[in-house]
Amino acid sequence: MDLLVIALILAGLYMAWNIGANDLANAMGTSVGTGALTLKQVIIIAAVFEFLGAVLFGERVTTTIAKGIVPIDMISIVQPDIVVLGMLAAILAAGFWVTLATFYNLPVSTSHSIVGSVLGFGLIAAHNGIISFSDIHWGELTRIIASWFISPALGAVLAYLTFSVIRKLFLHRAKDLPLVEKKFISLQLITACYMAFAHGSNDVANAVGPLTAALKVMGVLGVEVPVWILVMGGLGMVIGMATWGYKVVETIGSKITELTPTRGFSAEFATASVVLFHSFSSLPISTTHTLVGSVIGVGLAGGIAAVDLRVIWKIISSWVATVPIAALTSALIFVGFEVIFL
Amino acid sequence: MKDYIRSVLDVVAESPFVPLEAHAKKGVLAVEKLAEAMEAYCAGNQAILEERTGEIDKLEHEADKLKQKIRAGIPSTVRLPVNKKDLLSFLKQQDSIADYAQAAAYWMTLRPCRTIPEEIKEGFLELMNTSLKTARLYNELAGELYKLLATSFSKEQIKETMTIIPEVEKLEHDVDVLETALLKKIFENEDAIGGSGVCHLIGLVERVGGIADKSASAADRLRTMILRR
Numbered sequence: 360m361d362l363l364v365i366a367l368i369l370a371g372l373y374m375a376w377n378i379g380a381n382d383l384a385n386a387m388g389t390s391v392g393t394g395a396l397t398l399k400q401v402i403i404i405a406a407v408f409e410f411l412g413a414v415l416f417g418e419r420v421t422t423t424i425a426k427g428i429v430p431i432d433m434i435s436i437v438q439p440d441i442v443v444l445g446m447l448a449a450i451l452a453a454g455f456w457v458t459l460a461t462f463y464n465l466p467v468s469t470s471h472s473i474v475g476s477v478l479g480f481g482l483i484a485a486h487n488g489i490i491s492f493s494d495i496h497w498g499e500l501t502r503i504i505a506s507w508f509i510s511p512a513l514g515a516v517l518a519y520l521t522f523s524v525i526r527k528l529f530l531h532r533a534k535d536l537p538l539v540e541k542k543f544i545s546l547q548l549i550t551a552c553y554m555a556f557a558h559g560s561n562d563v564a565n566a567v568g569p570l571t572a573a574l575k576v577m578g579v580l581g582v583e584v585p586v587w588i589l590v591m592g593g594l595g596m597v598i599g600m601a602t603w604g605y606k607v608v609e610t611i612g613s614k615i616t617e618l619t620p621t622r623g624f625s626a627e628f629a630t631a632s633v634v635l636f637h638s639f640s641s642l643p644i645s646t647t648h649t650l651v652g653s654v655i656g657v658g659l660a661g662g663i664a665a666v667d668l669r670v671i672w673k674i675i676s677s678w679v680a681t682v683p684i685a686a687l688t689s690a691l692i693f694v695g696f697e698v699i700f701l
Numbered sequence: 702m703k704d705y706i707r708s709v710l711d712v713v714a715e716s717p718f719v720p721l722e723a724h725a726k727k728g729v730l731a732v733e734k735l736a737e738a739m740e741a742y743c744a745g746n747q748a749i750l751e752e753r754t755g756e757i758d759k760l761e762h763e764a765d766k767l768k769q770k771i772r773a774g775i776p777s778t779v780r781l782p783v784n785k786k787d788l789l790s791f792l793k794q795q796d797s798i799a800d801y802a803q804a805a806a807y808w809m810t811l812r813p814c815r816t817i818p819e820e821i822k823e824g825f826l827e828l829m830n831t832s833l834k835t836a837r838l839y840n841e842l843a844g845e846l847y848k849l850l851a852t853s854f855s856k857e858q859i860k861e862t863m864t865i866i867p868e869v870e871k872l873e874h875d876v877d878v879l880e881t882a883l884l885k886k887i888f889e890n891e892d893a894i895g896g897s898g899v900c901h902l903i904g905l906v907e908r909v910g911g912i913a914d915k916s917a918s919a920a921d922r923l924r925t926m927i928l929r930r
Contacts, residue, residue, distance in 0.1 A: 381707050388710065457707070466709035522853075531855035536848075607706045615713045619851070651709045661782040661853045661930075664716030669778040670709050 363443050364577070367570050370450040372595045375566035377457055378469050379599025381607060383409055385647045386558045386630070387551065387600075388611025389654075393623035395547035398612070402605055404548075405555045406597040412559025412638075413593035418584045419641040420561055424473055424568025425575070425584070427499050427641065429481030430490060435576040437489050442576040444696040445480035445689075446569035452476040452689035453565070456681065466670075467677045468645030469565040474503055475685030477569065483690040503642055507678060510633055510644040511652030518629035518656030525621050526660070543620035550627035557631040558646045559593060560638040567592040568643075618654075622662045626653040648674050714779045717771045718846055721792065724771065725843035727764035728798035731757045732836040732912055735802045739829045739909075742809045743822045754806040761803040768796050782854065787926035794919035795843070798836060801915055805908035812901045818890050824883040825905070831879055832912040835872040839916035842869060842923065849927065859927060866920045873917035880910045 387405045390396045396404070426432060435442050453472035460467035478500065485492045525543075533539045567588045574588075618626070630650045637644045651670055658666030738753035771792060775785055814822070845862040852858045887894065887902050894902065 384706070385708050385710065388708075461705050461707050464706060464708070466707055526853045526855075530852045531857070533852060533855070536851055607708070610706060611708060611710050615710055617713050617716055647707070647709055651712050654710070654712050658712075658780060663713060664718050664782065664850055665714035665775070666712055666780045667714035667778055668712075668780060669776075670712040674709060 363447060364574070364579070367443070367447050367450065367573050368591070370447060370454060371566050371570040371592065374450055374454050374457070374469070374473075375563070375592045375595025376599035376602075377454065377461070378562050378565060379409070379596030379601075380603035381457075381461060381599075382469060382562055382645075382647055383555070383558055383596055383600050384604035384607035385611060386554050386650060387604075388608045389615060389618060389623045389627055389650070390547055390551040390554075391608050391612030392615035393544075393547060393618045393620045394616075395544040395620050395623060396551060398605060398608060401551065401608055402600060404551050405600050405604075408552045408555035409559035409596050409600070410590075410593040412556035412561075413563035413596065414559075414586060414589045416556070416560035416635075416638055417563035417567075417589045417592065420564035420638055420643050421568050421571055421584050421589070423499070423503070423641045423643060424477060424564045425572035428474060428477050428496055428503070429484070430494050430496065431572045431576060433490055433494060434484055439576050440701065441484065441489070441693075441697070443573045444700060445484065445693050446477075446573040448693035448696055449473070449476040449480050449689045450566075450569045452479065452685055452692055455688060456685050460677075465677060466647065466651075466673050467681050468507075468648060469562065470643040470645050471507065471678060471681040472685045473565040473568060474500075474643060475682035476689035478682070479686030479689030480693055482686060483693050504682075506637060506640075506642040506644050507648070510637060510649045511674070513633045513636075514629050514649040514652035515656035515659070517632060518625050518653035519660045521628055522622065522625035522657045522660040522662045525625060526662070530621065540620045543624050547620050547624050547627065550624055550631060553631040553635075554627050557634040557638065559596065561634050561644060561646060563589055563592040563596065564643055566595055617663055617665075618657075622657050625657050625660075625662065626650065629653040629656060715774055716850075717774050717781065717788065718850055720767045720771050720774075721788075721795075722843055722846060724764055724767040724792070725795055725840050727760050727767065728795060728802070729836045729840040731760040731764070731799045731802035732833050734760065735806055735909075735912075736829050736833045738806050738809060739825060742814050743817075743826060745814055747813065750806075750809060754810055757799075757803050757806045761799040764796060764799040768792060782850070783926050783930050787922065787929060791919060791922035791926050794915055794922050797915040798839070798912055798919065801908055801911040805905060805912070808901075808905050808908055812898070816894055816898055817902070818893055821883070821886055821890060821894075821902070824879070824886055825909070828876065828879045828883055828906065828909050831872060831876050832909050835869060835876060835913040835916045838865065838869050838872060839920055841865065842920055846923075854927070854930065862927065863924065866924050869920040870917050873913045876910055876913035880906055 387401045453476040481495045630653045734753045734757045741749035842865045
């Protein structure tokens with residue numbers, strides 16, 4: 360079993376690295392694109408605040424991933440061994456799908472992947488008769504999936520309102536427009552911190568949620584999510600940002616030069632607020648998708664010269680594909696493990 | 702190189718307003734060259750005329766390419782802060798400025814300036830000069846687009862932009878007056894110029910005057926685009 364724990368930790372770290380390299384970098388890219396921050400500044404801010412968000416506020420979503428979808432406690436009473444295998448299968452499946460998506464530049468969310476793969480394990484457990492199908496927390500799952508639709512929409516509405524207010528109060532009254540934009544650069548420093556904090560609080564769960572569930576069942580952990588697990592997840596994400604994410608930040612920064620500081624501020628403020636609100640509500644959502652919603656919101660408020668709504672279809676199709684694929688892969692890996700280990 | 706990222710930030714499409722300004726610049730540059738070509742024509746300098754005509758031709762072609770790029774860049778999924786139809790109809794007028802400059806330059810190369818009286822030459826230079834002024838002012842107007850977008854169409858900025866449009870229209874009217882006066886002079890001198898000469902010069906008046914017409918109607922469409930957001 361010790362070997363399995365090490366495997367789980369490694370898989371969790373890989374997931375954390377991937378989230379840091381991609382999702383965090385996506386969230387921070389806007390700050391570089393507007394010219395508000397340099398690449399170095401962004402990486403430092405992302406590292407510090409991502410870590411703080413994960414450690415100080417990552418527990419709620421982690422709990423949701425660990426036991427909010429599948430009744431892990433119930434399974435562990437009957438057969439504790441399979442929880443560890445199942446969680447390893449889940450994190451491997453999610454990691455595999457996310458890697459594949461990265462390779463093909465698909466806008467797949469790590470949150471959606473991990474929810475799908477944990478669900479896959481729950482379904483196979485139900486199929487094997489360990490729990491009944493009705494024991495899976497369908498209500499919670501519905502809430503989570505609904506939040507995937509609601510969060511980008513909320514981002515859009517909030518960003519629309521934020522930019523409209525900025526436009527009315529500052530842009531339309533500006534005697535010296537460049538000065539107004541310059542002032543928003545310092546505000547963007549704050550929203551960049553806010554963004555990294557919010558992201559860390561929500562996405563650390565994708566890396567350490569399954570790990571937490573497995574370790575709890577093995578009796579390694581008490582009832583609460585221990586800080587060291589969140590610290591580990593936070594570090595993994597920071598390393599991902601530092602080793603690969605900076606390239607992603609650069610790419611995104613160079614793509615969205617259309618965003619001026621006032622626009623960037625509106626989108627970031629809206630995204631971070633929506634993500635943090637969901638962390639508070641224990642709901643795992645996609646920061647990137649919320650950011651897209653927010654950018655669209657600023658665009659519809661007349662802040663951006665051209666927004667391409669084709670992205671919406673890309674996002675929706677990634678939702679539709681991710682959950683079944685992650686669930687199926689997770690179930691298949693689990694079945695393989697069962698044959699090998701049990 | 703492949704990025705290996707999962708990003709959906711292509712939500713921010715390329716702005717059509719950047720090439721739109723570049724397109725306006727190509728137009729006015731072609732008219733600047735035409736003014737030089739006109740001077741060369743009246744001075745009987747065929748070599749310079751040919752050279753300028755080649756340059757105008759190149760500018761017109763570049764403007765066309767920009768126009769196509771702008772059109773291709775706004776598929777139905779892209780949302781702009783202005784009405785897309787308005788933008789396209791404004792672009793079409795703006796594109797005609799270079800077209801007219803090109804047509805006028807070509808027209809001059811067809812027939813040398815031999816039997817034209819001095820006062821008519823002066824009339825052409827004046828007409829050309831006023832047309833050029835109109836195109837320049839129009840280009841200034843197109844440059845305001847950037848500020849409109851930056852302030853997200855503030856009332857102040859709209860007002861500032863709107864004050865330029867009547868000035869363009871005023872210049873266009875001046876050109877109309879000059880055109881009529883020049884045509885009158887051409888017919889007064891029809892014996893000296895000859896029938897085919899008259900025919901040629903009328904065509905030239907139309908083409909040079911067309912530049913101001915198109916500048917004014919592009920300005921008008923721009924106004925519609927801004928006000929009908």
